[in-house]
Amino acid sequence: MAGWDTAVMAMIGISAIGFLISYGEAGRVAWISAMRRCLLRMNGIIRYEQPGLPGLLRRIDLKGTAQERELTRLLHVCAHRMEQCANPQLMILFAGESMRVPGYGVLNAQDRLAFETVLAELGRSRMEEQLRLIDQADERLRAREEELKRDCARRTQMIRTLGLAAGAAAFLVLI
Numbered sequence: 351m352a353g354w355d356t357a358v359m360a361m362i363g364i365s366a367i368g369f370l371i372s373y374g375e376a377g378r379v380a381w382i383s384a385m386r387r388c389l390l391r392m393n394g395i396i397r398y399e400q401p402g403l404p405g406l407l408r409r410i411d412l413k414g415t416a417q418e419r420e421l422t423r424l425l426h427v428c429a430h431r432m433e434q435c436a437n438p439q440l441m442i443l444f445a446g447e448s449m450r451v452p453g454y455g456v457l458n459a460q461d462r463l464a465f466e467t468v469l470a471e472l473g474r475s476r477m478e479e480q481l482r483l484i485d486q487a488d489e490r491l492r493a494r495e496e497e498l499k500r501d502c503a504r505r506t507q508m509i510r511t512l513g514l515a516a517g518a519a520a521f522l523v524l525i
Contacts, residue, residue: 367513377417377456379502382495384417385465388425389488392468396480403440403473404429420451441470461498464490 395409407429412418432438448454464487
């Protein structure tokens with residue numbers, strides 16, 4: 351039989367995994383909120399300043415949450431890379447950069463689709479069309495954010511409870 355120290359460490363470790371997984375659930379909501387703020391900022395910049403695409407990306411400067419700061423950094427890197435490419439495509443650049451961000455990985459394809467669809471169309475169509483796409487994407491993200499907020503609290507509590515129960519079971523097995 352394992353010692354008390356091993357049993358306690360196993361219990362804490364397994365319980366921590368449940369809390370870590372539940373943190374990812376809250377991270378999804380935070381990322382979607384950051385995307386919505388970014389779209390709102392893009393809307394204002396396109397409407398009133400009408401810069402080129404790299405200029406638009408550089409003008410995004412959100413700092414409220416870690417997700418907003420990371421999204422800002424991603425867009426600034428994409429702007430820099432766009433100026434260095436012979437045939438830049440923002441969506442491809444963003445997809446490549448976002449794969450390097452571990453927190454962005456908590457989003458599933460449905461979560462990312464609305465935001466990344468806007469990125470694929472920025473700079474390719476008239477201003478009115480871009481603003482319409484941004485408004486549509488914001489509405490889809492708003493609906494997704496509300497859905498996730500409703501479900502997040504319930505799922506988070508369930509995941510944490512399962513983690514604690516699994517930790518307690520591991521403790522009992524090991525003592």
